[in-house]
Amino acid sequence: MDESREAEIIREVLLGDAQAFEALVRTYQGPVYALMLRNTGDVDTAADLAQEAFTRAYARLETFSTGKRFFPWLYSLALNVSRDWMRRNGRDMHVFMDDAVGMVRVEDQPDDRQAMDDRLDGAKAFDHVMGLAPKYREAMLLRFRYDFSFQEIARTLGITVSGAKMRISRGLEMVRLKFTEVNDDQEQERKTEGRSGARPA
Amino acid sequence: MDAMNTRSSLRLLLALAFALALCARPAPLCAGEAGKEPCAVSPSVAGRVSSVAPDQAGAILARLSLACDEGFPLAPFEGKLAEGLAKGVAPAIIIRTLDVKLDAFRHAAAMLRDCGLQPAPEVLAVLGEAVFGGVPAKTLHAYVCGYAGREPGPFLWGLEMAVLLSRAGFDDGLTRQMLDAGFATGGLTPDWRYFVRVVLVARQRGLTDQAVAEAACAVLRGGGAPSDVSASLGFTDRDLSGRELGK
Amino acid sequence: MTKSRNARQKDAPARGPRDRDTARLDAMIADAVRRAPEPSPPDGFSARVMAGFAPKRPSPLTLLRLWLTRPRSVTFTPVRLASAMAAAMVLLAVGFLALDRAPVGGGGPEGPTLSTVRFVLNDADASARAVSVIGSFNGWEAETSAMRYDAGAKVWVLEAELPPGDHEYMFLVDGRPVADPRARLTRDDGFGNVNAILIVNGRHEHTL
Numbered sequence: 001m002d003e004s005r006e007a008e009i010i011r012e013v014l015l016g017d018a019q020a021f022e023a024l025v026r027t028y029q030g031p032v033y034a035l036m037l038r039n040t041g042d043v044d045t046a047a048d049l050a051q052e053a054f055t056r057a058y059a060r061l062e063t064f065s066t067g068k069r070f071f072p073w074l075y076s077l078a079l080n081v082s083r084d085w086m087r088r089n090g091r092d093m094h095v096f097m098d099d100a101v102g103m104v105r106v107e108d109q110p111d112d113r114q115a116m117d118d119r120l121d122g123a124k125a126f127d128h129v130m131g132l133a134p135k136y137r138e139a140m141l142l143r144f145r146y147d148f149s150f151q152e153i154a155r156t157l158g159i160t161v162s163g164a165k166m167r168i169s170r171g172l173e174m175v176r177l178k179f180t181e182v183n184d185d186q187e188q189e190r191k192t193e194g195r196s197g198a199r200p201a
Numbered sequence: 202m203d204a205m206n207t208r209s210s211l212r213l214l215l216a217l218a219f220a221l222a223l224c225a226r227p228a229p230l231c232a233g234e235a236g237k238e239p240c241a242v243s244p245s246v247a248g249r250v251s252s253v254a255p256d257q258a259g260a261i262l263a264r265l266s267l268a269c270d271e272g273f274p275l276a277p278f279e280g281k282l283a284e285g286l287a288k289g290v291a292p293a294i295i296i297r298t299l300d301v302k303l304d305a306f307r308h309a310a311a312m313l314r315d316c317g318l319q320p321a322p323e324v325l326a327v328l329g330e331a332v333f334g335g336v337p338a339k340t341l342h343a344y345v346c347g348y349a350g351r352e353p354g355p356f357l358w359g360l361e362m363a364v365l366l367s368r369a370g371f372d373d374g375l376t377r378q379m380l381d382a383g384f385a386t387g388g389l390t391p392d393w394r395y396f397v398r399v400v401l402v403a404r405q406r407g408l409t410d411q412a413v414a415e416a417a418c419a420v421l422r423g424g425g426a427p428s429d430v431s432a433s434l435g436f437t438d439r440d441l442s443g444r445e446l447g448k
Numbered sequence: 449m450t451k452s453r454n455a456r457q458k459d460a461p462a463r464g465p466r467d468r469d470t471a472r473l474d475a476m477i478a479d480a481v482r483r484a485p486e487p488s489p490p491d492g493f494s495a496r497v498m499a500g501f502a503p504k505r506p507s508p509l510t511l512l513r514l515w516l517t518r519p520r521s522v523t524f525t526p527v528r529l530a531s532a533m534a535a536a537m538v539l540l541a542v543g544f545l546a547l548d549r550a551p552v553g554g555g556g557p558e559g560p561t562l563s564t565v566r567f568v569l570n571d572a573d574a575s576a577r578a579v580s581v582i583g584s585f586n587g588w589e590a591e592t593s594a595m596r597y598d599a600g601a602k603v604w605v606l607e608a609e610l611p612p613g614d615h616e617y618m619f620l621v622d623g624r625p626v627a628d629p630r631a632r633l634t635r636d637d638g639f640g641n642v643n644a645i646l647i648v649n650g651r652h653e654h655t656l
Binding site for chain 1: 487502503506
């Protein structure tokens with residue numbers, strides 16, 4: 001949504017037109033819900049938390065600085081809602097993040113036979129990104145999917161600008177590595193199979 | 202450039218005068234809710250906000266406005282704003298700190314409700330400042346829920362006493378013993394709010410917190426004052442002067 | 449670099465053949481992240497969210513802020529300018545009145561019992577040009593609490609009359625905030641500095 005239109009809507013809401021807020025909900029419900037779903041893995045909880053994020057945004061709309069983009073501000077609130085939920089449910093963010101490093105699910109690992117195709121398969125690339133630790137994953141989504149500037153990423157995630165850059169480049173590196181690893185393994189396998197001549201039909 | 206600055210300051214001053222004019226009369230606009238005190242920024246703070254760029258002044262006023270809407274006392278927020286401006290803190294950091302303070306007051310209000318209490322402004326002011334100042338939530342929660350049914354006066358004085366003791370690193374358990382003794386006998390008077398002064402001087406004299414607490418419990422049971430505690434520990438009121446404490 | 453927000457190009461500068469490979473892979477990853485399908489929230493989500501909202505009743509402060517940041521520019525005609533000046537003067541006058549009532553050194557006959565407190569800051573080399581005490585008791589106003597240099601004792605001194613309560617303060621040394629190094633009770637000020645806490649209990653502090 002156009003920034004000046006957003007600013008206009010926010011002024012209307014602050015002046016008492018609650019319904020004007022729905023345009024913002026409709027525009028951003030997808031990303032906010034997706035964030036909650038990534039962090040909870042449950043559709044009902046995700047919907048509740050997404051609702052909580054918008055409720056918090058409505059209640060605190062007075063603190064939104066006009067002249068900035070609304071979405072990064074909303075996203076920060078949504079991340080806080082998600083963190084609060086994780087804390088309440090004994091899933092401390094730090095623990096969650098550390099555990100998540102090894103969170104690539106088995107079924108997400110590309111089958112050897114499909115490895116070559118996967119190289120060209122964007123869907124697999126996305127799966128690899130989703131398999132990263134949340135701190136890299138969220139930074140990459142903000143950058144590539146939602147076009148956040150590094151400054152916006154830094155503000156949203158509560159880190160420095162150089163920290164934001166580091167997360168993006170490290171995230172890219174880890175996903176690249178997944179492709180390279182898969183490719184190398186497959187090369188190795190082919191050589192072995194070639195020597196033994198025991199390739200099944 | 203100067204003309205522009207003059208114009209924007211005039212704009213801001215005019216706007217502030219407008220807000221004050223609105224709030225000078227008891228218009229419903231000024232009341233957060235019916236029956237509540239009107240919420241208006243004080244003239245001296247309004248004057249100082251005018252030194253900040255209009256956008257940032259707007260963001261600052263938004264925080265004060267939110268504090269007002271949520272029923273928080275405005276003075277702690279105005280004070281923090283004035284403090285930041287006096288110390289030359291960047292407006293962006295002042296804004297962030299006001300946000301942290303808003304969250305602290307929300308937390309304090311939720312804590313009071315959790316313990317079945319209405320967030321009265323004077324209690325909220327002490328409790329919100331305590332949360333903002335980093336007094337452990339566990340300590341505050343134990344006090345608020347533990348003494349929720351007490352008379353409002355002693356409840357507030359005891360809270361101030363407990364908060365200052367916690368800031369001085371006094372053991373929560375010892376504080377509780379004193380409070381229990383004070384509430385049991387109705388001996389908790391406004392003087393006890395600043396009991397931490399006795400503790401600080403006693404420490405300087407090499408006395409243990411345990412010894413101070415025991416003396417305090419005995420005095421509280423007899424309906425005495427903090428000065429009786431210092432007397433029983435062997436030092437006088439005179440030792441408790443501002444010079445002794447801070448200088 | 450262009451103004452484009454195309455992150456793929458910005459984040460992956462390509463140089464050698466290997467870099468070009470990396471850049472191609474990075475572009476593919478970025479593109480995949482951009483295009484991947486997003487789960488949809490349940491039907492009627494926005495209506496459910498909106499159901500809980502009561503319309504806001506803007507406070508004067510909110511109105512002021514919206515007025516202040518409204519997207520139009522203001523031009524002053526001479527008449528308007530004159531009234532703006534008048535409003536500004538009235539405001540400043542009110543401001544000064546409020547300052548006059550600041551507690552330091554004040555305290556009417558029916559006010560709370562005030563206690564004299566002596567603030568002292570060492571400065572053996574007389575290196576500071578101006579020192580004040582700013583605190584919660586004087587509205588953090590440096591102007592009302594300037595310290596004087598005692599050349600004999602090589603210290604900056606201020607005696608102030610304070611009401612009972614726990615007061616926070618710092619020194620302002622040539623415009624820079626400085627924590628009281630001798631304070632026994634302190635508190636983080638939320639801005640990265642430390643305020644000293646001074647506790648005054650009027651009843652027991654008539655003199656120093």
